[in-house]
Amino acid sequence: MNISLRPGKPEDAAICGAICYEAFSTISDQHNFPHDFPHPEAAIGLLTELLAREDVYSVVAEVDGRVAGSNFLWENAVIAGVGPITIDPKLQNVAVGRKLMESVLQRAQDRAFVGVRLVQAAYHNRSLSLYTKLGFDTREPLSTIQGSPIGVSVPSHEVRLATEADLAGCNKLCLKVHGHERGQELADAIKQGTASVVEHDGRITGYATLIGFFGHAVCESNEDLKALIGAAKEFPGPGFLLPTRNSELLRWCLAQGLRVVQPMTLMSTGLYNEPAGVFLPSVVF
Protein backbone atom coordinates (compact mmCIF):
# COMPACT_ATOMS: atom_id res chain seq x y z
CA MET A 1 0.00 0.00 0.00
CA ASN A 2 1.56 3.29 -1.13
CA ILE A 3 0.42 6.38 0.82
CA SER A 4 1.33 9.76 -0.67
CA LEU A 5 0.40 13.33 0.24
CA ARG A 6 -0.13 16.39 -1.94
CA PRO A 7 -1.64 19.88 -1.53
CA GLY A 8 -5.41 20.09 -1.93
CA LYS A 9 -6.90 21.61 -5.10
CA PRO A 10 -10.37 23.08 -5.67
CA GLU A 11 -11.16 20.05 -7.91
CA ASP A 12 -10.76 17.78 -4.84
CA ALA A 13 -13.89 19.20 -3.19
CA ALA A 14 -16.32 16.61 -4.61
CA ILE A 15 -14.31 13.49 -3.74
CA CYS A 16 -12.92 14.78 -0.43
CA GLY A 17 -16.35 16.16 0.55
CA ALA A 18 -17.97 12.80 -0.17
CA ILE A 19 -15.29 11.07 1.94
CA CYS A 20 -15.78 13.65 4.71
CA TYR A 21 -19.53 12.90 4.80
CA GLU A 22 -18.96 9.12 4.75
CA ALA A 23 -16.25 9.21 7.44
CA PHE A 24 -18.31 11.25 9.89
CA SER A 25 -21.66 9.55 9.26
CA THR A 26 -20.10 6.06 9.57
CA ILE A 27 -18.56 6.75 12.99
CA SER A 28 -21.73 8.58 14.15
CA ASP A 29 -23.93 5.64 13.12
CA GLN A 30 -21.64 3.20 14.95
CA HIS A 31 -22.24 5.15 18.17
CA ASN A 32 -25.84 6.16 17.48
CA PHE A 33 -25.07 9.90 17.37
CA PRO A 34 -26.68 12.30 14.87
CA HIS A 35 -24.72 13.05 11.68
CA ASP A 36 -22.42 16.10 11.68
CA PHE A 37 -23.48 16.84 8.08
CA PRO A 38 -27.14 16.34 7.07
CA HIS A 39 -26.18 15.22 3.52
CA PRO A 40 -23.02 14.82 1.36
CA GLU A 41 -23.61 18.20 -0.34
CA ALA A 42 -23.12 19.98 3.01
CA ALA A 43 -19.67 18.40 3.44
CA ILE A 44 -18.80 19.10 -0.22
CA GLY A 45 -19.88 22.73 0.29
CA LEU A 46 -17.65 23.15 3.35
CA LEU A 47 -14.63 21.61 1.62
CA THR A 48 -15.25 23.71 -1.51
CA GLU A 49 -15.01 26.78 0.71
CA LEU A 50 -11.92 25.57 2.60
CA LEU A 51 -10.04 24.50 -0.56
CA ALA A 52 -10.57 28.01 -1.95
CA ARG A 53 -9.37 29.87 1.15
CA GLU A 54 -5.88 31.32 1.22
CA ASP A 55 -5.75 31.26 5.02
CA VAL A 56 -6.53 27.53 5.21
CA TYR A 57 -3.79 25.02 4.31
CA SER A 58 -5.06 21.79 2.80
CA VAL A 59 -3.47 18.38 2.30
CA VAL A 60 -4.89 15.38 0.43
CA ALA A 61 -3.81 11.74 0.92
CA GLU A 62 -3.79 9.21 -1.88
CA VAL A 63 -3.50 5.44 -1.42
CA ASP A 64 -2.19 3.70 -4.51
CA GLY A 65 -3.05 6.81 -6.53
CA ARG A 66 -6.66 7.03 -5.29
CA VAL A 67 -7.86 9.90 -3.04
CA ALA A 68 -8.23 8.50 0.50
CA GLY A 69 -8.75 11.55 2.70
CA SER A 70 -7.91 15.15 3.53
CA ASN A 71 -6.95 17.49 6.34
CA PHE A 72 -6.92 21.25 6.89
CA LEU A 73 -4.96 23.77 8.97
CA TRP A 74 -6.65 27.08 9.72
CA GLU A 75 -3.98 29.75 9.67
CA ASN A 76 -6.06 32.86 10.42
CA ALA A 77 -4.91 33.41 14.04
CA VAL A 78 -1.74 33.15 16.15
CA ILE A 79 -2.95 29.69 17.14
CA ALA A 80 -3.55 27.31 14.21
CA GLY A 81 -6.65 25.07 14.12
CA VAL A 82 -6.90 21.56 12.64
CA GLY A 83 -9.77 19.99 10.74
CA PRO A 84 -11.84 18.50 9.46
CA ILE A 85 -9.61 15.45 9.01
CA THR A 86 -11.42 12.58 7.35
CA ILE A 87 -10.34 9.27 5.83
CA ASP A 88 -12.32 6.95 3.58
CA PRO A 89 -13.87 4.41 6.04
CA LYS A 90 -12.44 1.56 3.90
CA LEU A 91 -8.92 2.94 4.40
CA GLN A 92 -8.99 3.87 8.08
CA ASN A 93 -6.59 2.57 10.72
CA VAL A 94 -3.75 2.02 8.23
CA ALA A 95 -1.79 5.22 9.08
CA VAL A 96 -3.33 7.64 6.54
CA GLY A 97 -4.72 9.82 9.34
CA ARG A 98 -1.37 9.88 11.14
CA LYS A 99 0.38 11.04 7.96
CA LEU A 100 -2.23 13.78 7.37
CA MET A 101 -1.89 14.96 10.98
CA GLU A 102 1.91 14.96 10.81
CA SER A 103 1.67 17.03 7.64
CA VAL A 104 -0.37 19.84 9.22
CA LEU A 105 1.74 19.77 12.40
CA GLN A 106 4.90 20.14 10.29
CA ARG A 107 3.26 23.01 8.44
CA ALA A 108 2.34 24.70 11.76
CA GLN A 109 5.94 24.29 12.92
CA ASP A 110 7.34 25.68 9.65
CA ARG A 111 5.01 28.68 9.94
CA ALA A 112 6.02 29.19 13.60
CA PHE A 113 2.53 28.95 15.08
CA VAL A 114 2.86 29.10 18.87
CA GLY A 115 0.13 26.52 19.35
CA VAL A 116 -2.22 24.18 17.50
CA ARG A 117 -5.73 23.24 18.60
CA LEU A 118 -8.57 21.01 17.54
CA VAL A 119 -11.94 19.80 18.73
CA GLN A 120 -12.36 16.03 18.86
CA ALA A 121 -15.52 13.90 18.98
CA ALA A 122 -15.14 12.58 22.54
CA TYR A 123 -16.71 9.18 21.80
CA HIS A 124 -14.18 8.42 19.04
CA ASN A 125 -11.43 6.29 20.61
CA ARG A 126 -9.23 6.29 17.52
CA SER A 127 -9.00 10.05 17.02
CA LEU A 128 -8.43 10.58 20.76
CA SER A 129 -5.60 8.02 20.71
CA LEU A 130 -4.02 9.38 17.54
CA TYR A 131 -4.06 13.03 18.66
CA THR A 132 -2.76 12.16 22.12
CA LYS A 133 0.10 10.12 20.62
CA LEU A 134 0.96 13.08 18.39
CA GLY A 135 1.36 15.34 21.43
CA PHE A 136 -2.07 16.91 21.89
CA ASP A 137 -3.26 17.41 25.46
CA THR A 138 -6.90 17.27 26.53
CA ARG A 139 -7.83 20.77 27.68
CA GLU A 140 -11.56 21.07 28.01
CA PRO A 141 -14.56 18.73 27.86
CA LEU A 142 -17.24 20.30 25.67
CA SER A 143 -20.95 19.70 25.14
CA THR A 144 -22.49 20.41 21.74
CA ILE A 145 -25.73 22.26 22.51
CA GLN A 146 -28.69 22.61 20.14
CA GLY A 147 -32.33 23.64 20.27
CA SER A 148 -34.82 26.36 19.40
CA PRO A 149 -33.68 29.97 19.80
CA ILE A 150 -34.32 31.02 23.40
CA GLY A 151 -35.26 34.64 22.80
CA VAL A 152 -34.45 35.85 26.32
CA SER A 153 -32.58 38.97 27.38
CA VAL A 154 -30.45 39.55 30.47
CA PRO A 155 -31.17 42.76 32.41
CA SER A 156 -28.65 45.57 31.76
CA HIS A 157 -26.80 43.46 29.16
CA GLU A 158 -27.54 44.89 25.71
CA VAL A 159 -26.79 42.73 22.66
CA ARG A 160 -26.30 44.26 19.21
CA LEU A 161 -24.61 43.44 15.90
CA ALA A 162 -20.85 44.02 16.00
CA THR A 163 -19.30 46.65 13.74
CA GLU A 164 -15.73 47.36 12.71
CA ALA A 165 -15.58 50.01 15.41
CA ASP A 166 -15.89 47.19 18.00
CA LEU A 167 -12.84 45.27 16.76
CA ALA A 168 -10.29 46.87 19.06
CA GLY A 169 -12.42 46.42 22.19
CA CYS A 170 -13.22 42.79 21.34
CA ASN A 171 -9.60 41.98 20.57
CA LYS A 172 -8.57 43.48 23.90
CA LEU A 173 -11.10 41.27 25.67
CA CYS A 174 -9.92 38.14 23.81
CA LEU A 175 -6.32 38.96 24.71
CA LYS A 176 -7.30 39.34 28.37
CA VAL A 177 -9.20 36.03 28.48
CA HIS A 178 -7.07 33.81 26.17
CA GLY A 179 -3.72 35.60 26.01
CA HIS A 180 -4.04 36.06 22.23
CA GLU A 181 -6.37 37.75 19.74
CA ARG A 182 -8.66 36.24 17.10
CA GLY A 183 -9.10 39.50 15.22
CA GLN A 184 -9.17 38.11 11.67
CA GLU A 185 -12.02 35.71 12.45
CA LEU A 186 -13.95 38.50 14.12
CA ALA A 187 -13.34 40.89 11.21
CA ASP A 188 -14.62 38.21 8.78
CA ALA A 189 -17.70 37.58 10.95
CA ILE A 190 -18.45 41.31 11.13
CA LYS A 191 -18.32 41.47 7.30
CA GLN A 192 -20.67 38.46 7.11
CA GLY A 193 -23.05 40.07 9.61
CA THR A 194 -22.95 37.17 12.11
CA ALA A 195 -20.93 38.81 14.91
CA SER A 196 -22.58 40.32 17.97
CA VAL A 197 -21.38 42.15 21.08
CA VAL A 198 -22.85 42.54 24.54
CA GLU A 199 -22.50 45.80 26.46
CA HIS A 200 -22.72 46.19 30.22
CA ASP A 201 -21.88 49.26 32.30
CA GLY A 202 -21.29 51.20 29.09
CA ARG A 203 -18.54 48.99 27.67
CA ILE A 204 -18.14 45.79 25.64
CA THR A 205 -18.05 42.82 28.02
CA GLY A 206 -18.41 40.03 25.46
CA TYR A 207 -18.62 39.12 21.79
CA ALA A 208 -19.47 36.17 19.58
CA THR A 209 -18.51 35.65 15.94
CA LEU A 210 -21.51 33.27 15.82
CA ILE A 211 -23.32 31.17 18.42
CA GLY A 212 -22.79 28.00 16.39
CA PHE A 213 -20.34 25.24 15.45
CA PHE A 214 -17.99 27.50 13.50
CA GLY A 215 -18.18 30.51 15.82
CA HIS A 216 -16.39 31.43 19.03
CA ALA A 217 -17.38 33.70 21.91
CA VAL A 218 -15.38 35.45 24.62
CA CYS A 219 -16.96 37.17 27.64
CA GLU A 220 -16.13 38.55 31.05
CA SER A 221 -18.98 36.74 32.81
CA ASN A 222 -21.67 34.11 32.35
CA GLU A 223 -24.31 36.88 32.33
CA ASP A 224 -22.66 38.31 29.19
CA LEU A 225 -22.62 34.91 27.48
CA LYS A 226 -26.24 34.20 28.50
CA ALA A 227 -27.21 37.49 26.85
CA LEU A 228 -25.42 36.51 23.60
CA ILE A 229 -26.90 32.98 23.57
CA GLY A 230 -30.32 34.34 24.53
CA ALA A 231 -30.29 36.76 21.60
CA ALA A 232 -29.12 34.23 18.96
CA LYS A 233 -31.66 33.64 16.19
CA GLU A 234 -30.34 30.13 15.52
CA PHE A 235 -27.41 27.86 16.39
CA PRO A 236 -25.95 26.99 12.95
CA GLY A 237 -24.43 23.54 12.41
CA PRO A 238 -24.72 20.68 14.90
CA GLY A 239 -24.81 23.22 17.76
CA PHE A 240 -22.57 25.51 19.81
CA LEU A 241 -19.70 24.16 21.92
CA LEU A 242 -20.12 24.81 25.62
CA PRO A 243 -17.26 24.02 28.04
CA THR A 244 -18.93 21.37 30.19
CA ARG A 245 -17.04 22.44 33.32
CA ASN A 246 -18.99 25.70 33.17
CA SER A 247 -21.82 24.01 35.07
CA GLU A 248 -23.70 27.23 35.78
CA LEU A 249 -23.99 28.08 32.09
CA LEU A 250 -24.81 24.49 31.12
CA ARG A 251 -27.55 24.37 33.78
CA TRP A 252 -28.94 27.68 32.48
CA CYS A 253 -28.98 26.38 28.88
CA LEU A 254 -30.76 23.19 29.96
CA ALA A 255 -33.30 25.22 31.94
CA GLN A 256 -34.02 27.16 28.71
CA GLY A 257 -34.93 23.87 27.00
CA LEU A 258 -31.70 23.43 25.03
CA ARG A 259 -30.39 19.87 24.61
CA VAL A 260 -26.99 18.20 24.74
CA VAL A 261 -26.25 16.63 21.32
CA GLN A 262 -22.86 15.03 21.88
CA PRO A 263 -19.65 15.29 23.91
CA MET A 264 -16.54 16.83 22.34
CA THR A 265 -13.04 17.56 23.61
CA LEU A 266 -10.85 20.63 23.09
CA MET A 267 -7.23 19.53 22.62
CA SER A 268 -4.05 21.52 22.11
CA THR A 269 -0.33 21.26 21.58
CA GLY A 270 2.06 24.15 22.17
CA LEU A 271 0.89 27.34 23.85
CA TYR A 272 -2.30 27.04 25.85
CA ASN A 273 -3.38 29.56 28.47
CA GLU A 274 -6.09 28.55 30.91
CA PRO A 275 -8.86 31.03 29.96
CA ALA A 276 -9.28 33.92 32.40
CA GLY A 277 -12.96 34.41 31.59
CA VAL A 278 -15.90 32.75 29.94
CA PHE A 279 -15.76 31.35 26.41
CA LEU A 280 -17.22 29.14 23.71
CA PRO A 281 -14.64 27.61 21.34
CA SER A 282 -15.39 27.05 17.67
CA VAL A 283 -15.07 23.56 16.19
CA VAL A 284 -11.70 24.68 14.81
CA PHE A 285 -10.56 25.83 18.30
Ligand SMILES: CC(C)(COP(=O)(O)OP(=O)(O)OC[C@H]1O[C@@H](n2cnc3c(N)ncnc32)[C@H](O)[C@@H]1OP(=O)(O)O)[C@@H](O)C(=O)NCCC(=O)NCCS
Ligand atom coordinates in the same frame (compact mmCIF):
# COMPACT_ATOMS: atom_id res chain seq x y z
C1 LIG B 1 -9.90 9.80 13.01
C2 LIG B 1 -9.27 9.46 11.68
C3 LIG B 1 -8.97 10.74 10.92
C4 LIG B 1 -7.94 8.72 11.98
O1 LIG B 1 -7.35 8.32 10.76
P1 LIG B 1 -6.88 6.80 10.54
O2 LIG B 1 -6.19 6.76 9.24
O3 LIG B 1 -8.05 5.89 10.71
O4 LIG B 1 -5.88 6.57 11.76
P2 LIG B 1 -4.38 6.03 11.76
O5 LIG B 1 -4.39 4.62 11.32
O6 LIG B 1 -3.45 6.94 11.02
O7 LIG B 1 -4.00 6.19 13.30
C5 LIG B 1 -4.73 5.62 14.32
C6 LIG B 1 -3.82 5.49 15.54
O8 LIG B 1 -4.63 5.33 16.70
C7 LIG B 1 -4.35 4.04 17.28
N1 LIG B 1 -5.62 3.55 17.80
C8 LIG B 1 -6.77 3.36 17.10
N2 LIG B 1 -7.75 2.97 17.96
C9 LIG B 1 -7.19 2.96 19.20
C10 LIG B 1 -7.69 2.66 20.51
N3 LIG B 1 -8.97 2.32 20.69
N4 LIG B 1 -6.83 2.76 21.56
C11 LIG B 1 -5.54 3.09 21.37
N5 LIG B 1 -5.02 3.40 20.15
C12 LIG B 1 -5.85 3.33 19.09
C13 LIG B 1 -3.78 3.20 16.17
O9 LIG B 1 -3.02 2.15 16.67
C14 LIG B 1 -2.91 4.26 15.44
O10 LIG B 1 -1.76 4.54 16.21
P3 LIG B 1 -0.31 4.69 15.48
O11 LIG B 1 -0.42 5.85 14.53
O12 LIG B 1 0.65 4.98 16.60
O13 LIG B 1 -0.06 3.40 14.79
C15 LIG B 1 -10.17 8.54 10.82
O14 LIG B 1 -10.40 7.35 11.52
C16 LIG B 1 -11.50 9.17 10.43
O15 LIG B 1 -11.64 9.76 9.38
N6 LIG B 1 -12.54 9.03 11.29
C17 LIG B 1 -13.88 9.52 11.03
C18 LIG B 1 -13.92 11.04 11.00
C19 LIG B 1 -13.36 11.65 12.26
O16 LIG B 1 -13.70 11.26 13.37
N7 LIG B 1 -12.47 12.64 12.10
C20 LIG B 1 -11.83 13.29 13.21
C21 LIG B 1 -12.68 14.35 13.78
S1 LIG B 1 -12.04 14.90 15.34
